Amino acid sequence: MPGNDIYAPAFVKGVFDRCSGRYIAFSYVCSLGFTERWRRQCVAAMPEPGAAAPTGYDLMAGTGEVWPHLLARFPATRRIVAVDISSGMHRLALDRLHAHRAHRIDFIEDDVLASALESDSADFVLSTFGLKTFDAAQQARLAALMAHVLKPGGSFSLIEASDPKGWWLRPLYLFHLRIVLPLVERLLLNGARDFAMIGTYSMNFGDAAGMADLLRAEGMEVSFRRYFFGCATGVIGRKPLVPAEPGGLSAAP
Ligand SMILES: C[S@@+](CC[C@H](N)C(=O)[O-])C[C@H]1O[C@@H](n2cnc3c(N)ncnc32)[C@H](O)[C@@H]1O
Numbered sequence: 001m002p003g004n005d006i007y008a009p010a011f012v013k014g015v016f017d018r019c020s021g022r023y024i025a026f027s028y029v030c031s032l033g034f035t036e037r038w039r040r041q042c043v044a045a046m047p048e049p050g051a052a053a054p055t056g057y058d059l060m061a062g063t064g065e066v067w068p069h070l071l072a073r074f075p076a077t078r079r080i081v082a083v084d085i086s087s088g089m090h091r092l093a094l095d096r097l098h099a100h101r102a103h104r105i106d107f108i109e110d111d112v113l114a115s116a117l118e119s120d121s122a123d124f125v126l127s128t129f130g131l132k133t134f135d136a137a138q139q140a141r142l143a144a145l146m147a148h149v150l151k152p153g154g155s156f157s158l159i160e161a162s163d164p165k166g167w168w169l170r171p172l173y174l175f176h177l178r179i180v181l182p183l184v185e186r187l188l189l190n191g192a193r194d195f196a197m198i199g200t201y202s203m204n205f206g207d208a209a210g211m212a213d214l215l216r217a218e219g220m221e222v223s224f225r226r227y228f229f230g231c232a233t234g235v236i237g238r239k240p241l242v243p244a245e246p247g248g249l250s251a252a253p
Helices: 009-030 034-045 067-073 087-095 098-104 136-149 170-188 194-205 209-217
Strands: 055-059 079-084 105-109 122-128 150-161 221-227 232-238
Touching (some): 009 034, 009 170, 034 067, 034 122, 034 221, 079 087, 150 194, 170 194
Parallel strands (some): 079 105
């Protein structure tokens, strides 16, 4: 039943529609400002897109928090196509759409895995904190979609909050996710539990190593990245100019 499947698109949409009004403040405060730093690092880590005036996708764009970083690093960006399933996040993004940037941003309100994005349509693909609400099968579909939309030579960078396995402060981090975050939410947001769901998705996600393998299987050149002791992880890379030989060597992790 979709109501019980926390990875069903309708369920995820509901969580983010209900969170949207307070998402920016809550994610900033509860991550102690790390989300903003990680967005910047995610953009900084992306290999140069092939084009002088690149066009690309911000997948699971939310309220467009990453756009200032992207446009600061690549001022000549021609167009960002933002894709998000949540009407609430979408509305907020449009409201805050930083009017001076509006002409460079298109918005598709849709389940990214059901969308009909054109092949070879992107010089880059970026996604910040958009992986955790996909299970393994959905991540495989996302990897295939990225391979489909990227132009040969196009680049990508994805980042997601992760489980910092092996870090000595991991218990503190998990305490923050499992206890502090839901408590703050219950106290400050009238007993709501939606942000706690974001904590659940993050814990279930593990890290981006699986996504790195899935992208390699799609023929992408991929590097796996850890940010701040693995509290966030990501993948960066490129679609090769010449398709990789089936069974040939791929980039080392
Ligand atoms: C944690 S927010 C991240 C938003 C933003 N990228 C940021 O840096 O804060 C995850 C976003 O993914 C969107 N999302 C989740 N599943 C999706 C799907 N199947 N298709 C499109 N968007 C999706 C949610 O609506 C939400 O806005």
